[in-house]
Amino acid sequence: xxxxxxxxxxxxxxxxxxxxxxxxxxxxxxxxxxxxxxxxxxxxxxxxxxxxxxxxxxxxxxxxxxxxxxxxxxxxxxxxxxxxxxxxxxxxxxxxxxxxxxxxxxxxxxxxxxxxxxxxxxxxxxxxxxxxxxxxxxxxxxxxxxxxxxxxxxxxxxxxxxxxxxxxxxxxxxxxxxxxxxxxxxxxxxxxxxxxxxxxxxxxxxxxxxxxxxxxxxxxxxxxxxxxxxxxxxxxxxxxxxxxxxxxxxxxxxxxxxxxxxxxxxxxxxxxxxxxxxxxxxxxxxxxxx
Amino acid sequence: xxxxxxxxxxxxxxxxxxxxxxxxxxxxxxxxxxxxxxxxxxxxxxxxxxxxxxxxxxxxxxxxxxxxxxxxxxxxxxxxxxxxxxxxxxxxxxxxxxxxxxxxxxxxxxxxxxxxxxxxxxxxxxxxxxxxxxxxxxxxxxxxxxxxxxxxxxxxxxxxxxxxxxxxxxxxxxxxxxxxxxxxxxxxxxxxxxxxxxxxxxxxxxxxxxxxxxxxxxxxxxxxxxxxxxxxxxxxxxxxxxxxxxxxxxxxxxxxxxxxxxxxxxxxxxxxxxxxxxxxxxxxxxxxxx
Numbered sequence: 143x144x145x146x147x148x149x150x151x152x153x154x155x156x157x158x159x160x161x162x163x164x165x166x167x168x169x170x171x172x173x174x175x176x177x178x179x180x181x182x183x184x185x186x187x188x189x190x191x192x193x194x195x196x197x198x199x200x201x202x203x204x205x206x207x208x209x210x211x212x213x214x215x216x217x218x219x220x221x222x223x224x225x226x227x228x229x230x231x232x233x234x235x236x237x238x239x240x241x242x243x244x245x246x247x248x249x250x251x252x253x254x255x256x257x258x259x260x261x262x263x264x265x266x267x268x269x270x271x272x273x274x275x276x277x278x279x280x281x282x283x284x285x286x287x288x289x290x291x292x293x294x295x296x297x298x299x300x301x302x303x304x305x306x307x308x309x310x311x312x313x314x315x316x317x318x319x320x321x322x323x324x325x326x327x328x329x330x331x332x333x334x335x336x337x338x339x340x341x342x343x344x345x346x347x348x349x350x351x352x353x354x355x356x357x358x359x360x361x362x363x364x365x366x367x368x369x370x371x372x373x374x375x376x377x378x379x380x381x382x383x384x385x386x387x388x389x390x391x392x393x394x395x396x397x398x399x400x401x402x403x404x405x406x407x408x409x410x411x412x413x414x415x416x417x418x419x420x421x422x423x424x425x426x427x428x429x430x431x432x
Numbered sequence: 433x434x435x436x437x438x439x440x441x442x443x444x445x446x447x448x449x450x451x452x453x454x455x456x457x458x459x460x461x462x463x464x465x466x467x468x469x470x471x472x473x474x475x476x477x478x479x480x481x482x483x484x485x486x487x488x489x490x491x492x493x494x495x496x497x498x499x500x501x502x503x504x505x506x507x508x509x510x511x512x513x514x515x516x517x518x519x520x521x522x523x524x525x526x527x528x529x530x531x532x533x534x535x536x537x538x539x540x541x542x543x544x545x546x547x548x549x550x551x552x553x554x555x556x557x558x559x560x561x562x563x564x565x566x567x568x569x570x571x572x573x574x575x576x577x578x579x580x581x582x583x584x585x586x587x588x589x590x591x592x593x594x595x596x597x598x599x600x601x602x603x604x605x606x607x608x609x610x611x612x613x614x615x616x617x618x619x620x621x622x623x624x625x626x627x628x629x630x631x632x633x634x635x636x637x638x639x640x641x642x643x644x645x646x647x648x649x650x651x652x653x654x655x656x657x658x659x660x661x662x663x664x665x666x667x668x669x670x671x672x673x674x675x676x677x678x679x680x681x682x683x684x685x686x687x688x689x690x691x692x693x694x695x696x697x698x699x700x701x702x703x704x705x706x707x708x709x710x711x712x713x714x715x716x717x718x719x720x721x722x
Contacts, residue, residue, distance in 0.1 A: 157605060254551045255569075255603035260544040279545075287605040313545035315447060315577040 172199040176291030181205035182222040186334035190295040211277025352425040355380035370394040390415035462489040466581030471495035472512040476616040476624035480585040501567025642715040645670035660684040680705035
């Protein structure tokens with residue numbers, strides 16, 4: 143017989159109701175894991191959820207396409223939404239609560255507070271998307287305050303976002319353990335992303351150059367190349383080889399401060415962002431000290 | 433026999449210790465009141481503390497001269513500090529915990545997060561002290577996260593500050609009841625302020641023009657004057673009558689949005705800021721609808 147999940151997923155759109163649930167979890171001394179998402183759940187999300195289910199008594203997932211983190215010319219309106227199939231996935235894996243507020247619930251008229259993590263938000267994605275991290279950090283803080291988790295799970299694909307959230311948790315003295323989860327990839331190497339669904343079959347092939355170029359970079363580093371300029375040039379060639387792709391940035395930098403490195407020495411982040419058709423895709427890898 | 437307070441004041445400078453205490457209060461289901469201060473405690477502070485002691489199971493007071501809310505040419509270094517006599521006052525009234533962290537404890541190297549409440553921070557004190565409310569709201573959020581109070585007590589002398597903190601509590605979905613406490617004045621009308629101790633005997637007399645001008649404004653409004661221009665002119669004359677004082681602003685505005693009003697109609701805030709010698713003093717009153 144197939145094993146079926148016997149839990150009932152509680153679904154709420156209301157902050158007050160979500161807070162009541164969070165309060166009852168606290169009163170019953172239950173350890174709460176939280177996975178904030180923008181929906182359109184893929185294997186990357188499901189992996190975060192799995193980690194939470196494994197290590198926490200209760201798991202809360204939020205689905206909220208947070209408009210404040212999108213710039214005026216970005217893909218807020220076309221961002222993929224598929225609530226019904228997301229709910230089915232959450233039921234299937236045994237999530238306890240789905241919080242999916244409306245925009246009006248999260249940002250009622252008169253909302254005027256925003257959070258800014260400085261320094262580490264000026265480069266990489268923060269440079270080409272200036273409203274991104276103010277929007278992300280404000281909404282994540284709101285969600286943390288509403289859900290009151292003990293642990294929160296984030297994927298390393300959004301490496302810089304994770305660093306921003308780590309900074310806000312530490313700087314604002316929050317008692318939340320952030321759990322970093324490695325990138326989940328398709329069989330052919332493409333990093334999982336809700337935005338992958340925008341890709342045409344041709345663009346889907348083009349997109350493979352991100353993970354391929356990272357792999358090539360790692361290979362030449364293992365063979366002894368240390369010049370960031372040389373490696374960056376190699377990545378650029380690999381990305382542009384077959385056309386159909388526009389590079390936003392190639393960064394070889396410190397994984398915490400995001401300061402660019404001239405040489406690969408110590409722990410190093412290689413992070414990429416490109417545009418393929420309508421999609422902006424990112425990927426990264428970390429070279430551990432060796 | 434004189435009644436003496438038998439409680440022992442717990443004093444800590446460490447965030448981790450303060451959090452442990454807050455956690456034990458929560459575990460014992462105790463209602464916690466919080467009065468954040470910059471020390472140099474006067475009757476205004478003691479009144480806030482009294483309100484907390486009356487309505488909460490435990491009262492936490494913080495003393496922290498928050499450098500991030502002072503501008504480069506402001507009085508951070510000369511701001512009055514008198515920890516020992518503050519501790520005696522807190523012991524006498526029966527406060528449970530004093531949290532007085534160092535600057536390094538609150539802002540360790542690498543701290544990079546700041547909170548901004550927009551719109552209502554552009555006028556009045558926010559105009560002449562641009563770093564004030566970013567500093568205030570960031571430190572208050574940190575203190576709230578550390579102390580985890582059910583209620584927090586603030587004086588209406590810092591009317592705009594209270595509006596900023598109300599906005600951040602609402603916008604960030606915090607479960608803290610903010611208790612507004614009216615201004616406490618000296619017998620002659622001067623609003624209590626730690627900065628009053630800077631005043632020379634002559635300046636102390638000059639400073640009375642703040643409350644006097646507000647009283648005159650209220651009187652003429654009760655008699656039927658509704659033009660803000662007329663009232664503002666009257667206040668200005670009263671403030672400048674005896675010299676020795678520089679006006680920063682006279683604002684006749686909405687008490688929530690701080691939009692200037694041309695006519696007194698509906699609930700109205702009259703707020704003043706002046707400089708007398710080294711001291712910047714503020715005062716205000718609210719005209720209720722009549």
